[in-house]
Amino acid sequence: MKRNKKKIVPTLRVGKTSDGENVTLAIEEKSEPIAFEENKILEKTNRQKVLEVEELTQTIQELEEAILAGGTAANVIRDYRRQISEQLKRGHWRGSLKGLKSTQTE
Numbered sequence: 001m002k003r004n005k006k007k008i009v010p011t012l013r014v015g016k017t018s019d020g021e022n023v024t025l026a027i028e029e030k031s032e033p034i035a036f037e038e039n040k041i042l043e044k045t046n047r048q049k050v051l052e053v054e055e056l057t058q059t060i061q062e063l064e065e066a067i068l069a070g071g072t073a074a075n076v077i078r079d080y081r082r083q084i085s086e087q088l089k090r091g092h093w094r095g096s097l098k099g100l101k102s103t104q105t106e
Helices: 018-090 094-105
Strands: none
16 A cells, blocks of 8 residues: 655745844835935936927027028028019110120120
8 A cells, every 4th residue: 555645845934033124124224315316316317408408499499590581581582583584584684784794704
């Protein structure tokens, strides 16, 4: 006959010891100032990034205005050139242009 052998596994109960509690408290005490300093650094970095974004936003607005002003100036120049071209085709400026051409060729 075979005997059924039961395996006995020892169980270990771990209770809170005063040494373990002391270690935990010591770790918590050391981590609090570190976390506080880390938060201060993160807040400072965040403020700096916000300022950088605001400055870049202002620069973009100024560039957009400059581009629009440049486009407006280009449109005015294009309009004047078109008007001059039309006047030349109609012959309205021939007399004044002949004098201008003769001084340029001399």
